[in-house]
Amino acid sequence: MKGWGYDFGYRPGSGGEGPILMGTGPTGLIDAREVSVAVKVPHQPEPLMVVDKVSFLVQPGVSYAVLGRSGAGKTSLLSVLGLLNADYTGKLMVDGVDAASLSDRALARLRAGALGFVFQSYSLIPHLNALNNVLVPCAAAGLRRSVAVKQAKQALADVGLGDRLGAMPVQLSGGEQQRVAIARALVNHPRVVLADEPTGALDIDTGASVMGLLIERVKKAGIALVVVTHDRQVASMCDMHYIMDRGGLIQDTSPQVWQRPRRAATAEEVGVA
Ligand SMILES: Nc1ncnc2c1ncn2[C@@H]1O[C@H](COP(=O)(O)OP(=O)(O)OP(=O)(O)O)[C@@H](O)[C@H]1O
Ligand SMILES: [Mg+2]
Numbered sequence: 001m002k003g004w005g006y007d008f009g010y011r012p013g014s015g016g017e018g019p020i021l022m023g024t025g026p027t028g029l030i031d032a033r034e035v036s037v038a039v040k041v042p043h044q045p046e047p048l049m050v051v052d053k054v055s056f057l058v059q060p061g062v063s064y065a066v067l068g069r070s071g072a073g074k075t076s077l078l079s080v081l082g083l084l085n086a087d088y089t090g091k092l093m094v095d096g097v098d099a100a101s102l103s104d105r106a107l108a109r110l111r112a113g114a115l116g117f118v119f120q121s122y123s124l125i126p127h128l129n130a131l132n133n134v135l136v137p138c139a140a141a142g143l144r145r146s147v148a149v150k151q152a153k154q155a156l157a158d159v160g161l162g163d164r165l166g167a168m169p170v171q172l173s174g175g176e177q178q179r180v181a182i183a184r185a186l187v188n189h190p191r192v193v194l195a196d197e198p199t200g201a202l203d204i205d206t207g208a209s210v211m212g213l214l215i216e217r218v219k220k221a222g223i224a225l226v227v228v229t230h231d232r233q234v235a236s237m238c239d240m241h242y243i244m245d246r247g248g249l250i251q252d253t254s255p256q257v258w259q260r261p262r263r264a265a266t267a268e269e270v271g272v273a
Helices: 074-081 104-114 130-141 145-157 174-186 205-223 234-235
Strands: 030-039 048-058 063-067 089-094 114-117 192-194 224-228 240-245 248-251
Touching: 030 063, 030 074, 048 074, 048 248, 063 074, 063 205, 063 234, 074 192, 074 224, 089 192, 104 130, 104 174, 114 174, 114 234, 145 174, 145 224, 192 205, 205 224, 205 234
Parallel strands: 063 224, 063 240, 114 192, 192 224
Antiparallel strands: 030 048, 030 089, 240 248
16 A cells, blocks of 8 residues: 555555444443354364353453463463454454454454554564554554554653654563553554553563553553453452453452462461461
């Protein structure tokens, strides 16, 4: 497409369509009903249910933490919710639209316009500078370049990197790269951000400040957040808590578990003083 002038392999969806405008669906932003993902395992007669009849409602402006041990199916669930894996059973509505009814192209546009992603490994494109990395989803969503550049600069300024537009990923620290990834996730003003262990590659202090920034940005913009994490401190910053185990998802409504201090209880606290 003419006018972008960036060689990042993505181009705006097509001429003249403009960005996707989302209405507020009656069923929540993401409404998964008994969604399952089965994978075939060699030498096993039955498929493995990596996501097993999960029902999950994502409401506007609410943050959700999903915890669970390695292999529990967290990334697999996020892939389905994020329209990255269409190989599921059950019903998945995104902003009132049945995802199964959409073509690949419509899915890609919905994904780029309505959803933002943050991954553990930043997944910035190494040969693009910070600004051009943040522009990638704008192109996929069909935004005009002039609008996209304005939004991308603002998104980078919002994460404190307004003066690093030209920096290449290799010139940025891990925390800075993850801030670029957050700017990229937020640049299109998505309705939902899906984050898969966004602090997993960072040291504790940097992770906490990056997570604090992500929560602050999504709260400020009224965006919903689904964050997969191993870190209870990270989870404690979220409104609702879920645990995934062997493909199943259950809500944890015992907030004291998430607010437990990171130290051994004193003898007094456990009642043996
Ligand atoms: N395409 C696939 N083929 C075979 N097995 C798969 C496939 N995708 C996922 N799995 C298996 O499904 C299970 C869940 O994987 P998933 O990556 O979703 O776990 P996770 O909870 O994100 O783990 P981690 O915390 O280590 O990232 C694992 O046992 C994994 O090996
Ligand atoms: Mg995972």
